[in-house]
Amino acid sequence: MDRLSHFVLARVSCVVYAAGALLLLGGVALALLLPRVSEANEYPDLDAHRANERIERLVGTGGYERPLVPVVSLPDDVSLSDVHDEVAGAFGLGADVAAGRLAGFDTDGIRTADGTNLFVGDDGRTVYGLIYPPRTSVGGLPGSAIGEGPQVQEHMSEVMRAELPPGSEVAITGLDAIATGADAGGLNVPVKLVVTVGMALVVMAWIFRSSLAFVPLLMAVLAVPISFLGLLVASPFMTVHETTIIMLPLFGVGIAIDYAIIVVSRWREEQLKGNEPADAVHRAMSTAGGAVAFSATAVALGLLTMVVLPIPLLRSLGVGAMLVTAASALVTLTLLPIVLRRYGHRMIRRSGGDNYRAAQERATATWARFSGWVVRRRWLVAAGSGGALLALCGVATQLNLNLPASDDMATSGPGRVGLTTLADAGVPSGVLSSFDLFVPESADVAAVSRDLASLPGIRGVVAPGTSDWTGAGGSVLTVVPTDEAGVAAGRSTVERVIDTVPEGVLVGGNATQQMEYLSATYSVFPWMMALVAVVTFLVLARAFRSVLLPIKAI
Template sequence: MERFSRFVLTHRRVISVLWVVLFVVGGWASSILAKHLNQSFTIDGTPSIRASQAVTAQYHTGGDLDPLVPVLQLPPGVTPEAARPVLEPALAAIPGRVVDYYTTGDRRFIGSDGRTMFALVYTPATGDQPKDARTQIDLAKVLPAQLAAKAPPGTQVHVTGTGPLSTNSGNSGGQGVLTEALLGGAGALVVLAFVFGSLLALLPLLVAAVSILSSYLVILLLTHVMKVQAVVQYMVGLIGLGVAIDYSLLLVTRWREEVAHGADNETAVHRAMATAGRAVLVSGLTVALGLLALIVVPIQFMRSIGIGGMLIPVVSVAVTLTLLPIILTGFGRRLDWPRLRHEDKPSRAWIAWARGVVRHRWVAAAASLAVLVTLAVIALGMHEGDPTTDSLAKSGDAHAGLVALRNAGIPSGVLTPYEVLTPPPANGAPGADSLTGGTGIYAVVPGQGTGAAAASPGRWPLTVILPVDEAASSEGQHIAKLVRTGLERTVPGTLVVSSALANIDNIHKMYGQFPLLLTVLAIVTFVVLARTFRSLLLPAKAVLANLLSVAAAYGGMVLIWQNGYGSHAIWGIPATGGIPFWIPMIVFAFLYGLSMDYEVFILSRMREEYDAGASTNEAVVIGLGRTGRLVTSAALILFLAFAALASAPFTFLKIFATGLGVGILLDATVVRALLVPALVSLFGRWNWWLPGWSARVLRTRASPVSNTTPESS
C-alpha cells in the first residue's frame, strides 16, 4: 500500500482533476438517473407470472395487480336494487373489467346492513407493471367523484384496495433521496465534529459526496446495458454516505495518530495507507462481495441490486485511497484546527472498557451470545409477506373504504381475490362451473364482468374467488396454496392469479439458491480474511459472528414490524404481520458486508499490536482502545443514514431501513464491543495460528502457534 500511496502523490494533479470531473458529471447524472431506473419487482418464470400473463393476454385487464375496490354506502331507505338504474351503468362505464353485484347477482357483494356494496375493478393491463400501477392510482383518484355524481343523493363513495392503501401509507411524493441524504449528512457532520474536534470533520463528507455522485454516473451508464432497480438509488445515496465516511474516518484517524507521533504530513500519509489503507481495501472488498453474491439469485432485479449496490463500496474505496491522501498531504495540518481532540494516546474510556471485557471475558461472551441468540430464535418466526391492510393507510379515502367494508361484515380478504382461468370443458372434463367455495372462501363468482374484453369470443372462462383472509396473512397464503393445488388436480390446465400465490412463488425462487449463496460467500470471505489476518480461527469466527449478527437483525425486524413492538410507537403504524419477501435477502447482503467493516477495523489493529510484540490480551486492549470510538462513531453515522431512509415514504422502505439500522447497532455494540474482544481473549494464541501449508496456499507468512509470544492474563 505504501508503494501505491507514493504513486498517488506523484500523480496528484491528474487524479485530483479526474475526481473533480467525475464529481461534476456525477451531479448531472444524479438529476436524470431516476427516469432510467426500473420500477418493477416482477419475478419472471413463476407459475403466478405465467397465470397473470395468460389473464392479461386474454382479457387485457387484471394481471399481477390486485383490483381497485369501490365501496358505496347507499343512503337510508335506498337498496342496491332501487339504485340499479343509475349504479349499474355507472359501474359498467369504469375503464377495465368490473365484477359486482349487478354482473354476478351474488348478494355477498352487499354488506350485512343491506346498504353497503362493493365492486372489483380490474384496470387495463399492458404487461408493464409500473405503468399499470400508475394507471390504477390515477383511476383511484378520480373514481370516487365520478361514481358519487351518478349515485343516489347522499351515497358515500370510497375507493380502496391494496394499491390505494399502499399509496396512502406515506407521502407518495416523498422527501426524495436527496433530502434523506442531506438529513443523514447533517447527522454525520455532528458525529464527525465530535470525533475530530476540528475542520477535518468535513473531509469524510467530501469523500462521501464524490463517491455517491461518481457512483450515480457509473449506474447511469449501467442502465444502458441492463435494467437497474430503482431502490439502488436509495441504497447508493444513503449506504454510500455511511461506507464512504467509514473508510475516510479510519484513514484520517490513523493519519492524525502518526502526525501526533511526530511524522510529517507525507510520511504520516504513507504510514496510514500501509495500515488503515489496507484495512479499507479489505473492508470494501468484503462489502462488495456481500452484494455481488446476489448474482447467485436467479432473479433479474435482485441481480441488478447486487451489481448496482456493489459499486458504492468499490467507488468509496477508490476515492478514499486516492483523493483523500492528496488532500491530507496538502491541507491536512491546516484543516486539523482547532484540534480539540488528539490521537497521540488510545481512548482512556475504551481502554478501561476493553480491560473490563478481558477481565470478565466469560461473562461478556455469555451475555452477548444470549442477546444475539434470543433475537435469532425470534427471527425463526418470520412470516415473509406484504404488510397487512391494517399497517398501511390510517387515514384518507382508501382507509375509509376499508373501514366501511369491515363495518358491513365484509372481510378484508375481498381486496386480494384470486382470478381463476380454466380451459373450456371438453370430453366431459370439468370446467369453471365445477368451482365451488370451501374453507376460508367468502364467495365464488363469474369473473368476466363488464368491458369489451369480457364479451370477446375465444376467451377461457374466468372465475373470481373472494377469500376471507387477505393475501398478506399466513392464513391467506395457506388457503391460496390449497385452492391452487386443488384446482390444478380437479381441472387440469387451470391457471390461478393471486398476490398470495405470487408471494409464495417469489419466496421459492428467491431463496432456493440461498444455501449456495451462503456457501460461496462464506468461503470467499474466509479466504480473504485468512490472508488479511494471517489466521484460520479469526476468519472462521468472523463469518459465524456475522451470520449470527444478521439473524439477530432479522429478529429485530420481526419484533418491531411483524409483531408491532415499535412500529406503532415510532411511526404510528400497527404490526405488519409479515416482512416483504425481498427485504431479508437484501438486508443480509448489505449487513454481511457492512458489519465486516468493523471486524476488519478492530482485528487488523489487534493483529498489528500482536505482531509488534504485545500479548493477545494486550493486543485486545490496545486494539479496542484505538478503534472503539471509531467503530461506534462509524456505526452511529450509518444508523443516522438508515434513520433518514426510514423517513422515506412507503412502509417497505421503513422496514428495510429498520433491518439495516438494528443490524448495525447490534454489530457495533453487542458483537464488536463485547463478543469479539471476549472471544479473542478466550482463544489466546490460537487466534494467530496459520500453519505452513495454509500459508503457502494463501501466499503469506506462516504463523505457527509454537512460535507465538507467551500470553499474559
C-alpha cells in the same frame, strides 16, 4: 499499500486530474442512466408475474393491481330488485371513473358453492363490486406502494351516489383505500442525503474535533459519481432499477466515510507521534490501507453474490452496492493520501495544535480504558452483547413481508366505513384480496370456475366471458376468497387455487406475486449466504494468513 502511497504522492497532479475526470464522467453517466432505469416490478421467473403480464396484455386491467371495492347501502325501504338498473348503472359509472374492469352483482358468470349472489350482503341491501384499474407504474418490491395508486375514491363515490336512490350510502374500500398513508417512498432522496450527511458530520466532528471531519465526506462526494460510471458500464448487461439509483448515494456516503475514517484515524495517530506528514501517510497506509483494501474486497464480492437472486431489482441493488464499495476503496486509497499529505497537518494546527494533541491523547486514553474494561469482563460483555443480538434476531423473526391485513391498517376514514359496512352485512374481508387468473383458450373456463368455487376458503368465482374479460388467446377469471391474503388462512387459499387449476391456467394477483417473490428469494437465500461465507473466508484467509481468524470473523 506502502508502495501505493509512495506511487500516489509521487504523481499528485496525475491522480488529481484523474479524479476530476472521473467525477465529471460520473455526472455524465448519471444523466445517461436516468432515462434507461426501470421502475417495473419484474420477476420473470415467477408464474404469478407471467400471469399478471398475460392479464395486462389481454384486458389491460387487473392482474397485479389490487381491486377497489365500492360498497352501496340502500335505504331500509328500498329493495335491490326495485332499483336494479340504477344500482347497476352506478357501479358502471364507478368503473368508468377508474377506467377499470367491473365485477358486480349483475355480472354474468358468477358461480358460488351455494348458488347465492356473492356481491350481495345477507341483509339484501348491501351491495359491493370489484373494480380492477389499469396497471399503475410504481417502483419498489411487491406488496409495497399500498395507497400509492391514483386516488379516485372520492370522485367515484360522488359519481355513484348521484345515480342511486335518495338516502343511499356509498363508501369505497380496498387495501389501498384503507392504507395508513400514501406510500410515496418516504422522504425524497435529497432530504435523505441531507439527513445522512448531517448525522455523519456530527459523528465525525465528535471523533476528530477538527476540520478533518470534512475529509471523509469529501471522499464520499467523489466515490458516488465514480460508482455511477461503473453502473453505466454494467447497464447493457443488466436491468438497472430506479431503487439502485436512489440507494446508491446513501450506500456511498456510509461506506466511503467508513473507509476514510479508518485511514484518517490511523494517520492522526502517526501525526501525534511526531512523524512528518509524508511519513505519517505512508505508515497509515501500510496498515489501515491494507485493512480497507481487504474489507472492500470482501464486501464487494459478498454484495456481488446477490446476482444469484431471481429478482432483477435485488440483482441491481447488489451490483450497485458492489460498485460503490469499490469506488469508495479506490478514492480512499488514492486521493485520500494526497489530501492528508497536503492539508491534514494544517487542519490539526488550526484546531489548536498542542491543545488538540492533548484532547486526542485524552480520548485515546478513554478508549484504552474502555477496551481494558471489556477484556477484564469479557464473559459478562459477551453474554450481554450476545443476549442483545438474540433479542434483535427474535424481533426480526416477527417481520411480516406479506401484504398487510386490514386489521393493521387505517381504523377510520371512508375506506374503513366501507369495510365495516361489509362486515355488518356478513361479507368477509377477504373480498379485498380478490385476484385474477389467466385462462388460456384451450382450457374449459366453466369447469375451472366450478372446481374453484367448491374449494374451502372461496366465496365465489366470476368469469363473465364478455369483451372486457377476454381477448386473443384466453380470458380472465376472478376468484373472491373469504380470508385476506394478509393472514395465513388467505395465503393457504391462494396455494389451494394454485394446486387446483389445470396446466396452462396461471394464477395472478398482487398477493400471489408477493407470496412467490418471498418464496423464491428465501429459497435462494441460504445458497447466497453460503457463497458469501466462502468468499469472505478466502479473502480474510489471504489477509490474515490464518484459517482460524476468518472462521471467527464469519
